[in-house]
Amino acid sequence: MDGDTVTFGITQFAANELTDITYVEMQPVGTIVGKNESAGEVESVKTTSDIMSAFGGEIIEINESVVDDPSLLNSDPFGNGWLAKIRIENASDGGNLMDQTAYDSKYPI
Numbered sequence: 001m002d003g004d005t006v007t008f009g010i011t012q013f014a015a016n017e018l019t020d021i022t023y024v025e026m027q028p029v030g031t032i033v034g035k036n037e038s039a040g041e042v043e044s045v046k047t048t049s050d051i052m053s054a055f056g057g058e059i060i061e062i063n064e065s066v067v068d069d070p071s072l073l074n075s076d077p078f079g080n081g082w083l084a085k086i087r088i089e090n091a092s093d094g095g096n097l098m099d100q101t102a103y104d105s106k107y108p109i
Contacts, residue, residue: 006055009082013107018044021070031059035093057088
């Protein structure tokens with residue numbers, strides 16, 4: 001989170017569970033998404049999964065590098081594998097999100 005902008009993607013745990021990610025499609029820039037609504041989807045050799053937004057707001061940027069090379073989600077989900085940026089409506093939407101330590105203890109890699 002940087003001011004009213006949130007950069008999001010998937011976790012390493014999710015990337016590992018999906019295995020080889022082959023396709024990414026995000027809602028276009030300018031789309032308004034609600035909290036817990038789909039901002040896009042990823043396809044892997046196993047399944048297709050919605051990418052749910054933890055915040056409501058407007059999609060202001062899509063990581064085209066991931067759209068062009070979905071394997072970035074497997075190799076670098078916390079770096080170059082980010083998916084989109086949202087200008088959020090309400091910062092308190094993220095109040096129930098886990099920090100990295102809590103997430104890692106619940107979903108070890």
